[in-house]
Amino acid sequence: MRVADFRARLERVGSTVTSVVWRVGFASRFLSYMVLHSGTALRRFHLTIAEIYFAGVLSLVIILVSGLFVGMVLALQGYETLQRFGASESLGVLVALSLVRELGPVVAGLLFASRAGSAITAEIGLMKATEQLSAMEMMAVDPIARVVAPRFWGGVISMPLLAALFSAMGIFGGYIVGVQLIGVDAGAFWSQMQAAVDVRNDIWNGVIKSLVFGVAVTWIAVFEGYDAPPTAEGVSRATTRTVVTSSLAILALDFILTALMFTGGNHQ
């Protein structure tokens, strides 16, 4: 009996692993097909611009407000710690580096997954459930090229811009709290930030991170939508999976990218 139980459990584990590997393979094939059939999205760029508006512009409110508050909290917490060591003039550096290297790409990515990723999955899933994608195929129009690829590129382009705006807004929030409310010297705040933040090691690496997160989140979102079972429950589950998988992917990728970018003595 115990041997049978063990065997059944082993079979379940094997089946789960096989299914995960199969799904990753399917998603990879989907990505390569989408990238190879992106001609329409790039040639008729207004399709991609419409998706930049949908994924990017419509996410601005949550990104800007969150950025402002994250920057304000960073300044409060940072000042509290820095003043113990008599280094409160370095508040600008702390706020800027935290935002540009980490919080900007990561928090903007998490918000992007929740706001735009879930919306992309739900939209594509519902188009599938209501046969709009099938109708497109019957009109000899490839839905991956016409519907999915513009959404993918729209998300990929939007994400670094949103992360940059998040960081900029966060620095502004840090300035309001640090300089205007607490009274840190404005000259020290800006000049130390300017001296310590390196374009290549800090800003450029932050942009690369946000671009990688943009690819990951949008890929997951369009794949989950396209692969969703064409039912209300199927679309609902796919939307949830997009948010959960994207968030985990962002955190895991952030660790890997940080390990590659900011270790080995190549940073300030």
Next chain:
Amino acid sequence: MQPIVEIRKLAFAYDPARPVLRDVDLAIERGSVVGIMGQSGCGKTTLLRVIMGALRPTAGEARVLGQDTRALDSQGLYAMRRKMGMLFQFGALFTDMSVYENVAFPLREHADLPDDLLNDLVMMKLQAVGLRGAAHLAPTELSGGMARRVALARSIALDPSLMLYDEPFTGLDPISFGVIVRLIRNLNDSLGATSIIVTHDVQEALGVVDYAYFMAAGRVIAQGTPAEIRSSTEPFVRQFVNGASEGPVPFHYPAPTYDADLELAAS
């Protein structure tokens, strides 16, 4: 003249143990309106999907518009579908576009037309279905019958040679139903197209088709003109045409004995 759709010894199965279509033979002549009828789950929509090239036959041959669908790659399928139109059961209109943009969609995708010519074509298609005045409306503002007429206008935008209708009468009120029936017939004749209607609304369909195929359990079990179908002595056809609850199609889905489910034997 070669039939526009010719199917020989066709079989299809998702799972080899449970075939959906078996040994299907049919030939659809150009210019005709043909019905494929049968109860839900008999395989008629699967047959339609084989004809449109969305499914590949497991065995046998499906020649559509002179081409063997098994031999076509995705580009070949898309080229074939440019000569086909399809009306989905609930219209499948693009909900993020207006009625006008829905009808303009296939023209924008496949023809590089100047705006004024595109506008004329869209208005002509909407006029054909009586909805020119609804061009500015969103799909969510349309009734079920209107949505289906817009979808019909969209499906004939490229003047197809072959029109496919998937359950076009489902859920329509009598007036919308009459309009759709008249449109199917008129558009078929005015475009010089061929139409295939997949439906379980037998009485309604027999009023518009030139020829009908009856399917049951994945096979064609009867065929003929509407007059031949109405006078058929085939028990399944009689049951279906008359809408009788008793006949070869059982009322009950296969189940264990009633006593077993109620656990009467145990007590």
